[in-house]
Structure formats: C-alpha cells, structure tokens
Amino acid sequence: MPDTHYLYIEDDRLSREVIKLVMQDIMGISTLTIFENSENFLERLRNLPEKPNVVLLDIHVHPITGFEMLRLIRSQPGFERTKVIAVTASVMNEEVQKLRSAGFDGTISKPIDTTVFPTLLQRITQGESIWQIF
C-alpha cells in the first residue's frame, strides 16, 4: 500500500514539536509535511510534491483560519477525499458542532494523548471519522 502523506498546519511551536516527535520518532512516519502558518496556503498546497491523504490542522492559525483552509482544500480537484482533521485545544460543544457542520472529518483535542494518538491516526487513514474530544 502506498505511503500515506500527511500535512500538518500549526503555528504553535511546542505543538509542532510534539506532533513531530509522536509521528516521526514514535510512529516512524517519514511522509509528514508541516506548515508553520497558513500564509499563501493555497499556493503552498498546490506546490506540494505529493498530495496529502490526511491533513491535520489547528483552527486558530493566521492569516487564514482552519475553516477557510478546509474550504480551500475541498475546492481543489483531487482533494475531495482528503481527510481533514481539526487538532485544537479549544473544544467546547458549540465548536464541535461548527466543525462537524463545516465538513471536517473529525477532531482531536489538545493535549493529545500520545498513547492513543497513533491508533487514532491509523483509524483515520483507514477512512474512519474520529470525533475524539476527550
């Protein structure tokens, strides 16, 4: 099976470090791309050598928000089946509703549980929608 390509957009340095450690060091994933902000998002997305299968993003990034990024991703040909997961520290019930209705395929709340995260990622890659809010 071809490698799954991951894209992660996060402006918090520490959060990036954590995900890098978990995905690269613990899970051994080598196909992870990280954007440190959402500037020129569409251009950078198009310029990626490989289309990501799974996009993890933080809602509260600048200048383009997570919702806007989702919309841009979906508007691109070939990205209709890309799994887009919101990774966010602010998870209140109203927000989960908003995420759901915006069309996200799931959400994982921060702080992530490093013991569970790998399994979750696997399930997502296999096509499941995860709404892990605790």
Next chain:
Amino acid sequence: MMETNVQKFNLWSFLTRPHPRITDIEMKRQSALLAGLMLAIIVMVSVAEALLTIQNGQPSVVTLGGLVLTLVLYFLNRTGNYRWASVLFVAQNFLLIFVASVVTNDLALLLFASITIILSAMLLPPRLSVILFFVGLVVMIAIMRLHPMTAEFTTLAPTIVFFVTSPLILVFLNHRTQLEKERQAELREANSKLREHEALLEKRVEERTRELAVAKDEAEAARHRAEEADRLKSQFLASMSHELRTPLNAILNFSQIMSMGVLGPINDRQKTTLNEVVGSGKHLLALINDVLDMSKIQGGMLNLFLEENVSLNEVLDTVAGTAASLIGEKPVMLIRDEDALPPVLCDKRRIQQVLLNLISNAAKFTHDGTITVSAKCQNDQLLFAVIDTGPGIASKDKDIIFQPFQQTETGIQHAGGTGLGLPISRNLIEAHGGELWVESEAGRGAAFIFTLPLRSPKLQEMLHEQMGANHA
C-alpha cells in the same frame, strides 16, 4: 291597539308640537302646554257657540270674537312666538273674567280669576305672574268699588278664594320650577365633573403609556446588555480553555515522549520522575477542566452535546477499564452488575465524566472490599449506582459533598480533589433531567445513585436547538 294609540298620539303631538326655533326645554314644554290648552278652549268654545246659535237662532258675537282671538293666539304660539302668545292668552283670560263679571253683575265669576293665576304661573315667568296677581287684585277691588254690590259673604267669597289660593299656587308652582332648575344645575355640574374626570383619566392613560414605552425601552436595553455580557463570558471561557490547555499540551506530551525513551535512553529513576511530572500534569488538567466546568455551570452556560442512540454499555466498559488502574494494588474487587441498556439520547462524554467521577471517588476512598457498578433499566428511566465498602458518609456531610469548593474531613485527608467533582456530576445529571443522590451511613460504605430519563421532551427540544444552531 298599539297602532291606533300611536296614531292618536301623533295627531295630538302634531297639533301641539312646539316650533323648532324654541331651544329652551322649559319653554318647549310650556309652548306645547299652551297649544293644548288653547285647543281645548277652541273645542269647548266652538261647542258652546254652536249650542248658543241653536238656542238663540243666531251666533253670539262675543263668543265668536273669543274664538277668533284664541285661534290667532294658537297660531302665534305655533309659529314660535311663545312669549307674546302666552302673555296675550293670560291677559285675554283675565279680561274675559273681569268683563264677564261686570256685564253679568255677578261677582262669583271673579272666582275664575284663580284659574288665571294658575295659568299664568304655568305659562309665564314668575315675576310676571306676581305682577299679574297684584294687578288683578287692584282691578278686582276697583270693580267692587265702582260697582257697588251687596257685600255679602257669598259675593266676597270669590275674592277671598282668589286672594288666598293664588299666592299659594304661585309659590308652589315657583317651587316646582326652582326644583327643576336646581336639578338641571345638579345635572350640569355632574356632567362637567364627569368630563373633568374623563380628561384626567385620559391624561393618566397617556402618562402611563409613555411610562410603559420608556420601561419597555429600558428592558430592551437591559436585555441587550445581559446578552452582551453572556457573549463576553462565553468568549472568555472559550479562550481560557484554549490558553490553559496549550501549555499543558507541551508539559504532558514532552514528558510522556521523553519517558518513552524516544529522545534517548532513560534510566529508571528518570522514568519515574518523568511519570510524576505527567501525573501532576494530568491532575492539573483535571483541575482546570473542573474549574472551567464549574464556571460554565454557575454562568448558566453549560451546554450538553447531545447524541442519539448512545450505548451506555460501551461507556461503562471504558470506565471500568480506567477503574482498574485507579484501584491499583489495593485489595478491592470491581464488580459489574449491568443490564443490557437500550440506546439513549444523552451527552456521552458527560455521562462518562459522571461515571468516572463516581468510580474514582469510590476507588480513592475504598481500601478493601468491593466497588459495584450497576446499571438497570427501570420503566422509563435508567438507574445507575456505584456502591463501595469504604468509610461511608455521615448524614451531616451528605449535603456538603454536593456543594462546590467544600470537602468533608475525610475528603481533605485524601489529597487530590477539587471538591468540584460531585457538584459538577449532579449538575450534569440534572441537565439531562435526571437525579443524583447518595445513600450512606458512616462506617457502612456509600451508594451513589443517578437516573437518566429514557424519553425526555426537554432533551428532544435541546437536540432540535442544537441541530438548529448548527444549520444557522
């Protein structure tokens, strides 16, 4: 029968109707009265004339003259000249009597002068009647002087009668007129008072309406302020959530990763120390979550995230797994006594939170014995219980444990609580329409029990609102 009466009445009222140009009510009536009297006289005199003509073979000129005069006066009255008609009528009457008595040399006729006084009292203004009375008196005395007649009692009688009764009648009729006038004045005053009152009421109503409008505006403004305050609170809690969790992310994850040896080999002591860091971090996270939950509850902003067809058996499985680690090495056995539960509408995460809270309390305080988790379906509700064989709860403490920020003696001794777990759990259950309570005695363990309704219209409505807000 009614028809003829109406017809008759119409004829009479036609003949005695006052002229429209008379506006005063009293004069209208007087005009009608005069007309009636004159009609009667005309009829009687006509009949008398007819009889006299038959008897004498020729009509009496005097009677004819009187008839004509009366007719003239009738029409005068009919055309609205009431004053002239009435004065002339009374004068004619007076003259007739005096002339008749002189001509017939019969003083007895003077008796009829009383009738004239009555007529004048009815038809003329009071002052005129008084003048007429004295004039009549003078004339009467003059006649008696100029025509010396036997001054017998029988001839004096008319004078006396006239003399005595007329003033009485005058006074009486005057009294009636005055009474009438007073009544009218009273009525007018009552009317004007009423109108004053009306005006006052209208003013009051206007005032009140203005006050209400102002109050309504103020209420609107207050409502907007309250809504704004709520919005700010909500925003604050949301951002607080974010701000507090982000650094914790770093603490927990980096420590976990390090302790897994991902960044290099770790010796046992380092591993243990890092686990302490993780433990504290998790504890801090629990505290933050509890405080945020309590803020939401106290701010009335706790919203459930409702899902349909939740399998609480699965939730119980998850929680039971955690229970084992909470019990640790203690000689405590976990017993599960659960029925197969029907799917239910609830906030899965929050029910898990409640179960976890109850079980971790039980695990914390029970040092040996059993912890039983039971779940039953009872008519239209689910019944959950967490029963332990720990120290139990004294009745004085049963209320305290559900109060925020308060712990019992025993509770404080077992460090590691916020005192918020139970109050939050109770609020969460009550938000679902259920109840949470404890049954316990000191030294005899404790049973924490809660119910969840299976079909709740309140929850259904909340679900609709939740979905509605979604699509908004």
